[in-house]
Amino acid sequence: MLDPFQLQFMQRAALEIVLLAPLAGILGAQIVLRGLAFYTHGVGAATFPGLVVAGPLGIAPPIAALGVGLGFAAGLERLSRVVRLAEDVVTALLLVAALAIGIVLASDVFEAGAEVDQLLFGSLIAIGDAELAATAVALAVAAAATLACRRTWIATGFDPATSASLGLRSRLCDWVLVAAIAVAVVAALDAVGALLVSAILVIPAATARLVAASIVALEAGAAALALALGLAGLWVAYQLDTPPGPTIATLGGIAFALTLAGRAAVPAIVRGRAR
Amino acid sequence: MSAGALIRAEIREAGYDGPEPAITGIEFSVGPGELVAVLGPNGGGKTTLFRTLLREIPRWDGTIEVSGGIAYVPQTERSRLDFPVTALDVVVMGTYSALPWYRRVGSEQRALARRSLDQVGLAGEEATPYGELSGGQRQRVLIARALAQQARVLLLDEPLSGVDRPSTERVLGILDRLRDAGCAVLVATHDIQQARRFDSVLCINRGQVAWGPPESALSSEVLERTYGGELVVLEGGERAVVVQHHSH
Numbered sequence: 012m013l014d015p016f017q018l019q020f021m022q023r024a025a026l027e028i029v030l031l032a033p034l035a036g037i038l039g040a041q042i043v044l045r046g047l048a049f050y051t052h053g054v055g056a057a058t059f060p061g062l063v064v065a066g067p068l069g070i071a072p073p074i075a076a077l078g079v080g081l082g083f084a085a086g087l088e089r090l091s092r093v094v095r096l097a098e099d100v101v102t103a104l105l106l107v108a109a110l111a112i113g114i115v116l117a118s119d120v121f122e123a124g125a126e127v128d129q130l131l132f133g134s135l136i137a138i139g140d141a142e143l144a145a146t147a148v149a150l151a152v153a154a155a156a157t158l159a160c161r162r163t164w165i166a167t168g169f170d171p172a173t174s175a176s177l178g179l180r181s182r183l184c185d186w187v188l189v190a191a192i193a194v195a196v197v198a199a200l201d202a203v204g205a206l207l208v209s210a211i212l213v214i215p216a217a218t219a220r221l222v223a224a225s226i227v228a229l230e231a232g233a234a235a236l237a238l239a240l241g242l243a244g245l246w247v248a249y250q251l252d253t254p255p256g257p258t259i260a261t262l263g264g265i266a267f268a269l270t271l272a273g274r275a276a277v278p279a280i281v282r283g284r285a286r
Numbered sequence: 287m288s289a290g291a292l293i294r295a296e297i298r299e300a301g302y303d304g305p306e307p308a309i310t311g312i313e314f315s316v317g318p319g320e321l322v323a324v325l326g327p328n329g330g331g332k333t334t335l336f337r338t339l340l341r342e343i344p345r346w347d348g349t350i351e352v353s354g355g356i357a358y359v360p361q362t363e364r365s366r367l368d369f370p371v372t373a374l375d376v377v378v379m380g381t382y383s384a385l386p387w388y389r390r391v392g393s394e395q396r397a398l399a400r401r402s403l404d405q406v407g408l409a410g411e412e413a414t415p416y417g418e419l420s421g422g423q424r425q426r427v428l429i430a431r432a433l434a435q436q437a438r439v440l441l442l443d444e445p446l447s448g449v450d451r452p453s454t455e456r457v458l459g460i461l462d463r464l465r466d467a468g469c470a471v472l473v474a475t476h477d478i479q480q481a482r483r484f485d486s487v488l489c490i491n492r493g494q495v496a497w498g499p500p501e502s503a504l505s506s507e508v509l510e511r512t513y514g515g516e517l518v519v520l521e522g523g524e525r526a527v528v529v530q531h532h533s534h
Contacts, residue, residue: 044369159387166379170365176340176358177435178383224415225370 015249023138024255027202028241030146031211034195036234037157039216040226041188043233044168048213050087050189053102054196055208057083059113062130062205067121073145073197080193083109088189113205133204133256135245142201149198156191160184165226202241203256210260211237218267221274240266291315292353292470293339293439300338300346307345308334312494316470316486318438321461323481323500324474326490327513332474335490336441339472354438359431361443362424367417373427374412377402380434402430406460422453429460440464442473446480458483478504 015021042051061079065072083105090101117127129137163184167174174181192212199211219232244259251258294315299307309331316322326332337343339350340358357380365376377399378391385395403412406426411419419427425445432440445457458480464471465485473484481487487503489495489512496503496512 162379162382162385162387162391165371166382168366169369169371169376169379170360172364173358173360175342176356176360177379177431220370223370225372225375229370 015246020136020138021245021249023143024135024202024245025242026143027135027138027146028238028245030143030150031199031202031241032234032238034150034153034198035211035215035237036230036232037161038153038188038192038195039212039233039237040219040230041164041168042192042213043216043220043229044226045164045188047188047192048209048217049099049102050084051192051196051212052209053087053106053109054080054083054193055200055205056106057109058197058200059130059205060109060116062200063113063116063121063127066126071141073142073200076197076200077194079109080196081190084189084193128254129204130200131204131206132254133200133202133207135202135248135255135259138201146198146201149194152194153191156187160187164188203259207256207260210256210263211241214260214263214267215240218263218270221267221270236266290317291351292318293356293472294351295339295348297335297338297346297348297350299348300334300343302344308492309338309490310493312488312490314486314488314494314497316439316472318468318470319465320470320486321465321484322470322472322486322488323484324472324488324490325476325478325481325512326474330491330512331493332490333443336443336472336474339441352439355435356439356441357432357435357437359425359428359440359442359445362421362428362448365416365424365428369416371416372413373403373408373416373419373423373430374399376416376427377430377434380431383435398436399430399434402433403427405433405463406430407456420450420453422449422456425449425453425457426460429457438468439470440472442471444474444476446473446475446477478509 016025042048058076058080061075061077062072064070065075068075086105087098087101090096090105091098094101114127117130163174163179163181166177166179167181167185171181195212196208199208203210215236216229216233218236219229223229223232240262241259244262245255247253247262248255248258295312297309297312299310301307301309312335314322324332324335334343336358338346339352340356341350374396378395380402381391381395381398385391400409400412403409406429408423408426408430411423416424416427429442429445432442442461446454449457461471461473472488475481482500482504484500486498487500488497489503489508491512491514496505496508
């Protein structure tokens with residue numbers, strides 16, 4: 012049953028999942044608690060034009076993607092202030108603009124053709140040393156950000172209006188969070204692509220949030236689930252010859268639905284037995 | 287700073303983005319063991335005054351001197367009830383600022399948080415999820431969080447609104463103990479009767495209307511200037527304030 016994981020490309024893909032799982036735990040928890048899921052999806056989509064131009068311009072794809080992702084974050088912050096629109100509205104505007112520019116660049120300027128699929132939905136089975144190294148760097152960045160800011164993220168999430176009166180540098184740490192998410196998104200691109208980063212960074216944490224009673228449990232649950240879903244998705248994709256990114260996303264959706272149904276059913280069963 | 291005062295403020299003006307300041311001309315000083323009621327109508331600037339004292343207001347002009355640290359207890363409805371934290375987790379947040387970023391929360395911080403919970407009569411609730419506590423208990427958890435900051439100046443934003451009578455009594459008891467412990471405590475409130483038991487009263491309505499001991503500061507003229515149309519005179523001459531709860 013585990014035969015596919017004897018293959019070198021499958022082992023590399025599995026290692027990529029192992030490196031991404033802690034990101035899904037520590038940052039995924041904050042994404043879900045702070046309502047940053049749409050921002051995460053937006054950054055993912057925004058990296059698409061960066062990835063399209065990276066090859067033809069001779070820029071390393073992660074650098075190009077990160078540049079565009081951070082530009083998206085800065086543009087979002089600036090535009091939300093200047094035009095006084097809700098952040099999700101500005102996110103939607105920037106997301107559509109980034110996708111449209113990416114498609115035009117890919118189809119009419121650089122004629123990227125079939126590669127577009129890989130950029131949008133990932134290419135987990137084509138992971139090389141450079142991609143693994145980039146994910147390891149992203150993990151180190153996220154770990155450092157978490158060490159410095161996790162407390163402030165939690166206090167600010169609990170009550171944004173009073174975290175400053177607790178002597179915390181909430182604005183600075185919020186920026187660190189937004190930047191760390193952009194880095195994590197870039198790391199997840201190889202696995203699930205620009206359109207499905209939520210499969211790694213949002214769905215496992217959203218699923219764990221349904222049952223986790225503490226933030227530590229949420230982080231651990233999201234990381235464990237990301238690992239399990241990633242490896243299972245990889246195995247299913249190999250067996251069924253489907254693309255791994257969308258397969259992982261589909262399994263994530265199923266896991267969320269089952270957890271939601273289980274959460275509703277368990278108290279009902281307990282109540283039934285108590286009668 | 288005047289001798290022995292823990293907080294002294296001379297706020298010429300303070301406000302947000304608009305051209306008009308939200309509050310102007312507020313001047314007072316509070317010493318150790320002094321309990322101050324901050325009275326004013328909705329929109330009269332009580333929360334703005336507190337945010338100014340915390341130096342969180344975008345635009346302000348004046349002088350604020352604080353000795354021994356300042357802590358703030360917000361209105362409970364501002365905190366998130368769906369957040370997966372226990373009462374103890376919330377109180378531990380009060381210890382964060384004294385801890386260098388590279389150090390983890392340890393037994394010392396948790397012990398301080400437990401003592402703070404005990405001080406507000408919630409020693410048995412440390413593992414209860416914050417969202418499952420009653421409104422009065424949540425208010426006391428937030429007071430415990432401020433106690434864990436070990437500040438000598440405490441600002442409480444309407445700690446008595448929306449809490450049941452037993453919790454009101456408990457909160458008033460906590461305020462008395464803070465006074466006995468030598469803290470300077472400023473409490474925003476709508477309740478004129480409760481304000482009479484405080485040491486001093488600061489009446490504001492976008493500016494300072496009166497400042498001093500309740501017997502002189504709570505005159506009919508001052509209350510009418512403070513509350514205007516919101517003031518209702520009850521039978522027997524007692525004054526009550528009609529308050530429409532505002533959402534944030």
